[in-house]
Amino acid sequence: MTGDQRVLVTGGSGFIGRHVVPALTSDGWLVRRSVRRSEGTQDEVMIETIGPETDWQAALQGVDAVVHLAARVHHKHDEHAAHLYRNVNVAGTLRLARCAASAGVRQFIFISTVLVHGRSNDGRAPFSEDDVLTPRDLYGMSKAAAEEGLKTLARDSAMKISVIRPPLVYGAGAKGNFALLTRAVSLGLPLPFATIRNHRAFIAVQNLSSFILRRLSHPNSASNFEIFLVADREQVSTPEFIERLAKAAGKKSRLFGVP
Incomplete structure (x- = not known):
């Protein structure tokens, strides 16, 4: 890295974000973090809610790449749960991606989940990127729907979109x-x-961070839309x-x- 490229990281103060941001900074990226509550740092931009009408203009100014980590993950399953998952994980993701494409962002990395394949492969061969999606819970369904929307956007824009499907991520x-x-x-x-x-399958948060960094540093591909299933070797x-x-x-x- 030459140190003149800027990346917006949503969910930068979350579990994965706290590992991804230092890795990006060490590699020379200029990092901007979207946060819900101000932490008083120079690299932050306030985004209180993520949804279909979020204003991303200031956050995306001068940005070359986006790493979208923020998501509705753990929520009690009441009558509002389905709406919250759709609003944040589907509509919110697609709103950000469309704004990014319009702003001239070149790369968009979306952290999805292996749960788009369901909770188990029933003893069959490991999941592959080409398997039919069979999510069984609201979280997996929302991520699968977001992936479909991103695939459509990739056909209609010049922005390269990478979808990463990790299993359970572990670490400090x-x-x-x-x-x-x-x-x-x-x-x-x-x-x-x-x-x-x-x-x-599991993946250490350091290994996931390294893969994200690799995708940002080596985006060369003929395709504008790629999917990656990632996990530790063992x-x-x-x-x-x-x-x-x-x-x-x-x-x-x-x-x-x-x-």
């Missing part, structure tokens, strides 16, 4: 299921996973993963089987 500061599992292990709680014989079972968490925390795992 992770939230969601990983945070719950880590807390249970650190507290020494017994967990009923000893007899599970699955194989799950797939492990849930019990193996818990054992590793316990070892890293200096704890002893307490796994038991359920008939």
